[in-house]
Amino acid sequence: MHERVSEVFSRVVKASGWDRRYQWEHTIIDEPKTINAGIYPGGKMVMFSGMLNFAESDDKLAAVIGHEAGHAIARHGGERFSQVMAAQLTETSLGLALASSRSAPYVHAAFGLGVTFGVLLPYSRLHETEADYIGLILAAKGGYDPRAAVELWERMEREKGSRIPEFMSTHPAPGTRARQLTKWMPEALQYRHDPYRPLPLGLPGS
Ligand SMILES: [Zn+2]
Numbered sequence: 123m124h125e126r127v128s129e130v131f132s133r134v135v136k137a138s139g140w141d142r143r144y145q146w147e148h149t150i151i152d153e154p155k156t157i158n159a160g161i162y163p164g165g166k167m168v169m170f171s172g173m174l175n176f177a178e179s180d181d182k183l184a185a186v187i188g189h190e191a192g193h194a195i196a197r198h199g200g201e202r203f204s205q206v207m208a209a210q211l212t213e214t215s216l217g218l219a220l221a222s223s224r225s226a227p228y229v230h231a232a233f234g235l236g237v238t239f240g241v242l243l244p245y246s247r248l249h250e251t252e253a254d255y256i257g258l259i260l261a262a263k264g265g266y267d268p269r270a271a272v273e274l275w276e277r278m279e280r281e282k283g284s285r286i287p288e289f290m291s292t293h294p295a296p297g298t299r300a301r302q303l304t305k306w307m308p309e310a311l312q313y314r315h316d317p318y319r320p321l322p323l324g325l326p327g328s
Contacts, residue, residue, distance in 0.1 A: 124150055127169060130183045130266070135165070137263035137313075138256075139321065140195055150174065157281065161190040163197065176278070181261070181270030188257030188264070188271075195256060198249040251302065258303060258310045263317050268310035272303050 127148055135146045144165035156170035167190050177183040245253070254271070262268040279299075313319055 126180065126183065127174065127187075130180055130264075131167065131187050133264035133266075134184055134187045134191055134260050137260045137265075137317065138191055138195055140165075140191075144194065157278070159186055159190055161194045163194065165191070165194045167191075167194075176281075177274060179270060181267040182274040184261035184264060184266035185257060185268070185271035185274045188259075188261040188266075189253045190257075191260055192253035192256030193245065193249065196249070196252050198245050198253065254299065254302065255306055258306050259313055259322065262310040262313040263319070263321075265314070265317060268307060268314060272300060272307075275299055275303070 127150060131146070131148050132141075135141050140146075146165035146167075148167040148169060151168060151170050153170045154172050154175060157172040157176045159167065159169040159173050161167045167187070169186075173186060174183070177186050254275075258268045258271055261271065309322065
């Protein structure tokens with residue numbers, strides 16, 4: 123399963139043009155019941171094996187990885203880390219953060235970044251939308267079918283609940299999300315047909 127992630131991860135990262143700007147890495151945590159993934163600033167991605175099974179095709183996996191890479195490229199992580207730091211200030215929030223992020227010790231162990239917990243705190247809705255857009259383009263440019271994203275996120279919406287902590291917390295309403303993806307799809311498909319097409323203006327690094 124590592125090979126499958128490696129392959130998709132490296133194709134998506136290469137498509138972003140950011141392959142040399144970050145030290146991209148990925149770790150898979152063997153927790154089949156956890157459908158989740160996250161990324162640190164600088165491109166270190168953590169994926170739970172539950173997500174790997176959930177995204178059963180490489181096209182869907184590319185949607186997840188593209189989305190995570192999108193967060194890293196758009197530098198959404200900085201804010202998240204300040205939230206983590208803020209949370210460390212009081213014991214009450216410490217308790218809350220630990221309770222809401224069962225996976226944190228694993229993540230911590232995975233990269234030894236000295237962050238105690240809370241790596242999976244939610245992004246803002248705007249950041250989720252940005253990551254969706256960037257993810258769609260990167261997956262397509264990496265040679266994957268961007269249309270798989272629609273089905274993936276719809277299915278995830280149906281599975282919503284404690285099984286999917288990060289992905290569902292601040293994501294756009296399902297109807298909105300599907301509408302946005304559909305709106306961006308013709309553009310994404312152009313990247314699938316022509317991977318050398320320059321990235322859209324406004325996309326970080328373009
Ligand atoms: Zn996200």
